[in-house]
Structure formats: C-alpha cells, structure tokens
Amino acid sequence: MTRARPAQTFLAALATMIAAWPITTLFVGNAWIDETLGLVTLAALLGMAGRALDLPPMLTLSVQLIGVTAVTVVTHLHDHLDTSLPSALRALGADAHHTVTAYAAPAPSTVGVVFFIGLIIAIIAITVDFLAVSARSPGLAGVPLLVEFVISAANSGGSLHPRYSFALGLAWLAMLYAASERSARDWSGLRARIPGRPNNPTALLGGHDFGPFTRTAGVGALIAALVIAASLPAASQKFVANGLARGNGPATTVGFSTDLDLHNNLVDRDHSPVLTLRTADLNPPPLRALVADDYTGDHWVPTRPSYLLRGVNGAPLQRYGQNTVPTTSSPYTMVITQNTMRPPYVVAPTQVASANFGGATWSYDPDTTQPSTTRLENSYTVRYLSQPASARPSSQTIDTTGFGPDLVVDQASRSRIDALVHTAAPSGTPFQRVIAIQDYFRDGDNFNYSLTLDPTRKDSAGRPLDPISNFLVTRRGYCMQFATAMVMAARSIGVPARLGVGFLPGTVDSSGSYQVHQSDAHAWPELYFPGMGWTRFEPTPAARTGLAPPYASPTIGSPESAAPRRSASGGRTARGSDSVTSAPGNTTPTSSHSVNLHLVWLLWVFAALLVLAAAFAVLPLLARWSRRRLQVGHGAADDAARVQAQWDDLVSRMEDLGIDPAPQVSPRSQEAHYRLHLVVGREGQESLHRAVDVLERVRYSPRPGPGDDLSAPADDLLMRIRRSRSFRSRVVATLFPRSGRRAVRSLFSRRTRR
Secondary structure, three states: OOOOOHHHHHHHHHHHHHHOHHHHHOEEOOHHHHHHHHHHHHHHHHHHHHHHOOOOHHHHHHHHHHHHHHHHHHHHHHHHOOOOHHHHHHHHHHHHHHHHHHOOOOEEOOHHHHHHHHHHHHHHHHHHHHHHHHOOOHHHHHHHHHHHHHHHHHOOOOOOOHHHHHHHHHHHHHHHHHHOHHHHHHHHOOOOOOOOOOOOHHHOHHHOOHHHHHHHHHHHHHHHHHHHHHHOOOOOOOOOOOOOOEEOHHHOOEEOOOOEEOOOOOOOOOOOEEEEEEEOOOOOOOEEEEEEEEEOOOEEEEOOOOOOEEOOOOOOOOOOOOOOOOOOOEEEEEEEEOOOEOOOEOOEOOOEEEEEOOOOOEEEEOOOOEEEEOOOOOOEEEEEEEOOOOOOOOOOOOOOOOOHHHHOOOOOOHHHHHHHHHHHOOOOOHHHHHHHHHHHHHOOOOOEEOOOOOOOOEOOOOOEOOHHHHHHHHOEEOHHHHHHHHHHHHHHOOOOEEEEEEEOOOEEOOOOOEEEEHHHEEEEEEEEEOOOEEEEOOOOOHHHHOOOOHHHOOOEOEHHHHOOOOOOOOOOOOOOOOOOOOOOOOOOOOOOHHHHHHHHHHHHHHHHHHHHHHHHOHHHHHHHHHHHHHHHHHOOOOHHHHHHHHHHHHHHHHHHOOOOOOOOOOHHHHHHHHHHHOOOHHHHHHHHHHHHHHHHHHHHOOOOOOOOOOHHHHHHHHHHHHHHOOHHHHHHHHHOOHHHHHHHHHHHHHHHHO
C-alpha cells in the first residue's frame, strides 16, 4: 500500500471536491454532487491501483481518463452506445449550454449540467492526482485546483464566504505536508549551532525544530491572508454610471445616481443586500426604481414627474395619458421586507396596480405608476399586473400622438441604428420586429456581455464615436448599452420606447424568498403597444438576465425555446421561465449549429488529448517491457538469478533518473560508484548498502535462499533518488526513460539485421 500512496491520493481527491464546493452556489439542488463524488473516487482508486501495480505514471493517467470517461458515458448514455452516441452527446452539450447561458445563478441542475460538471471535475481530479501523487509535486497541483475554484468564484455574482477558500487552503497545505512528511521529519532533527560554540544549548535556532515551525507558518499565512482580505474595503457596485446601486456607508441604504452615463466601465462587484421579496409569481419581473426617456448624446436623464398623486394604501392607482392597463394580465402580490432603498426611490414592478406602505406617506406618478416615499419604509406590499405569454398588441398601428421624447432617435448613431434594424428586422409588424431586434442583441454570435467596455473607436475622420455607435461597432457592453441601443432601434421604426432602471429579482433561497443585492442592478427598455401598455423587453444576453419575458420569447426552433428545461433537481431559478411561446413574425432564429460545432471541437480536443496521452505512454511501456524481458532472460531457476534480475532492474531505473550505471565490476565497487553519484542522505546510503549486501551474498554464497531479496531496499532507494531529482528530471524519467529509448533502438537494430 505504500507504493499506492493512499493518504496522498485521498487528500488530492478531497482537495478537488473542496475546490468544487462553491459550485453549490451556482446550481439549484445537489444532483451533481453524488455523481461527481463517485467519479472522483473512481479516479482515485484507479490511480492507486496503477501505482500499486507499478504502472508508468502516464499509463496510469491514461487508464484513469479512459475509465472515468467510459463510466460517465455508460451512466448517462447507456441507451445510445451505438451510432446515435454523437447525437446524444450533442444533445447533452446543447442542454448544458442552454442552462448556463439562459439562467442566472442559481441555475437548474439539468442532465447536461450534471454530465459535464461530473466529467470536468473528474478530469481535474485526475490532473491533481497525477501532479500531487504520481509526480510528487503537490505545489504544482495547486494550479488546477485554483482554476477550478476561480471558475466558481468568478460566476457567483459576489464574494464567496471565507470558508470556501480557507477549506481549500487547508487541503492544499495538507497535500504539501503529506508529500514532504519524511522531509519534514528530517527537518525536525536539524539543529543550527553557532560556530565555535557547538555545545551551547541556546544555539538551537529559536530553540525549536523546523518541522513544527513550517507547519505553524503555513497555517498562520493562510489565516493572515483571510484576515487581511476581510479587512480591505469593498468597492461599491457601479452597474450604471456613478453608482446605480450604491451603498451609503454606515446608514446601510441604497441610492441612485440621477445621471446614467454610457461611457463608464462597471468593474466593481458589491453583494450588499438591497431588499428581500416574496411573491407567488414563479417568474417575478425586474423591480423598477426610475424611468428615463431623455437621452442627451452620452447619458440618460431620469424623467421628472410633472405631477404626483398621493397614494392611498390598497386603493387602485390612477393612470394618465398613454399609461394604459394591459388588456390581458394576471394580478400578483409582492411583499418587500428588509428594504434599504433611500427615499424617495421605491423599487416595484413596472405595472403597479396598488400598494400599501403602512404608516408612511407616499405618492406616485400617474404616467408611470412609479411610487415614491418621503421616508425609508422597511417593508411594504405592492400588487402588480403580469402579462402572460399569449399577450399581443390589440392593434398593429400605433398612435404616436403625445409620446414626443419617447420617439426621439439619437442622431449621432442613427445610421448605424438603421443598419442594425435592417439586418435584424427588415420586415414584419412592429411587435414582430422589436422581438427580432431583441433576439439579435441576445445572440452571443452578434454581441457579448461585459462589464468592461472596449476602447472608444474613431470614425473615418478621426473623431471618437458616440457611446451607442461604439457599442454597435465593438459589439461589447453591459445592460445600459443593450437597453439604450434597443430603445433607439424601437424608436427608429415608430415604436415609443424609454429606459427602465432598477434591479433584477435576485436569487431565491430555500425559504422561497428572493434576495436582491446591489450586484443585481439592471436597466432594460420599455416599449409601448396598444392593448399592452408600456411593456418590458430584455435585449441583454441571458447570461446576465435569464430568459426573455414570455410574451417576447424567441420563435420556436431557436436554441432558447427548444433547449431542454428539465431540472434534475426539480428546482427553479429566480430568472428562468418555463413559459415558451411562439412570437409571430420574421424574427431571426439562432441556430444551435454553433453549439454543436463547439461540442464537436471539444470532442476532437478530448480525443487528441487521449491520443497524446497514449503516445506519451509508449516509451514508459517499452521501458517496463524491457525490464520484464531482462528478468525473464535471467530466468527464475535459482535465487541468485532472481536477485541479479532485481539488481539489473534497479540499475535500469536509476539510469532512467539520470544516474550513470557503474562499470561491471564487483558489487562493492559498484556501491562506491553510486555513493559518489547519489545524494540520498544517510537512510538512502543504508538502503544502497543493504541492496549491495544482498547481491554480494547471493553471488558468492554457495547456497542463496528465498529470503535473499533486495526489492525493499531498492524501492526505498528509488524513492529517495526521485525525491532528490528536479521536477524536470522526474518528468523526463517518466515520459522519456533511457531504458525505453534503448528498447526502441534495440527493436530497430533487430529489424535492420533481418
């Protein structure tokens, strides 16, 4: 079992699972955990078996990869182990791709997600096992562990709890200690003495052993890193302009900037809470805080109400002008608690029917039904209207009288807006065309969501482009750019449009409540249609927002409508929608062809890696074959021949590690040769002496017996030689052993003689 290294193997598998721990924050349910744990355990057992059988490390790695892949495929696709296997794999890939792009965290644990999470983490576990156990480089094994951890942390939407990083740090330190346990014990025996005073007991370095000191230093460094990180101030989330969702310091309230600039990068992430809400609506809409219809060339200015009506708790809100009630809608109640929004701002869905703010004085704008308060109210209730998937305009003709500013198109970007509309929605009814425009923005092949904007480009005359034009040229931006561009595109075809600013509905917890944080700050376009009133659309890609509103979903046949939605855990997300409808008209469906191409490419890469692993295993296998052949050549007729074969095998392995063989002289002369060329410490020298002693005894003893065996000292000596060699030397010895190269030359020379 020493050769199998079960302790180091267990720690490597444990560290891999700990690094995957943050993934629990990204997906609903734990359907993927059991399968992933099983695959990681299988990889660990295969690694231990390969090392116990003394297989070359690359062969062990290949066995692990093939075994884990085979078990994963058979487990999920046992009904497709024929020519339908590629199609089944593509379906799983499309399912996983749809889930991670169409849902915000926490996303459902679909079959495709479970398949690929298990396979990817198992491959990472195999990599960690190879580096930490087979290659004896636990420090280098921290790289794949860090990659696995960072992927989860980067997609969590906020800072992770320190327990995740602390647990991973402890696991990595345990791996380091387990791999160097013997060296640490050697350190414990070192004593640093002051020259000239060898007997002075105070000359001990610090009066302590090095071993406990190094362990204490490692754990102390980990704790210090966590303490320092926790003490650093967190920058506020700047999702829009100078702080769409800004924390207000000790007052723990949230306010809004009144100037929404499109130039700014949004690089900060703040997970500070804004409010908690509960509703029976399975797909709650975003919560609006303000409306803006005046765009001045590079920023939006929020609409100032011309007058406000005093609100009465529970009474229906009056609507003026074009703020009409949708003809088809369902009422829902939303209860907001733990509210931190600073007055006068109140966040609520767009179609508020009534509200109850308790004892607070409140009012609302009849043109938008947007409430406002004079004081911070910790909790309140709103009743709102939600339009179903079947909602459609009552007329294809829009009377634009009275809309004024909601039809003004930015002139600096007008030509590019018109070109985009011509490409995305050249024909159809206004409702069909705006859905096509929305889908065009959401298509990842056309635009990319990013909090960091590309540098401002210049036109043919060398002048900097305006923000909208720069977005349409670079095709990279965040919600403000997507929403602004769609507002202008809708206005250009005669559809009144304005900007809504607020928050996404957040994430649902185990109690059914939705937690809204500053990092959920968002902006979206609101378009007017007869019979629907002011209606929300969602051009920002699904990676940020989840699915589009059900009445504005893509046409049937596109990936967003056709991709599977079944959750392995049965869970739902705050931003996902199970309602899929066919929006009539000439939308631009997005084919799943690119997803399939990506999956095929990944499969080819995986196949190439398997072939590469097999190629790297050739020389180690030939080296092992040559040693076996050498043992057979000596035969097993007597114990002397057996011990001589063991010695020749030891010499061959030392040569693979870069130790030149000794001349064919007496055993004592060979021992002297290796003592000069080996740096293995006192215990290593003793192992060499024991091996030579056995060899000498069986050579010159008239009656060698079965008790004469040098495998134990040989294994100990080889272990110490490997530990003394550099990582590069160990890799060369593993992948390109001299004995393997010698076997290749022998095969070619034998074929040439024939």
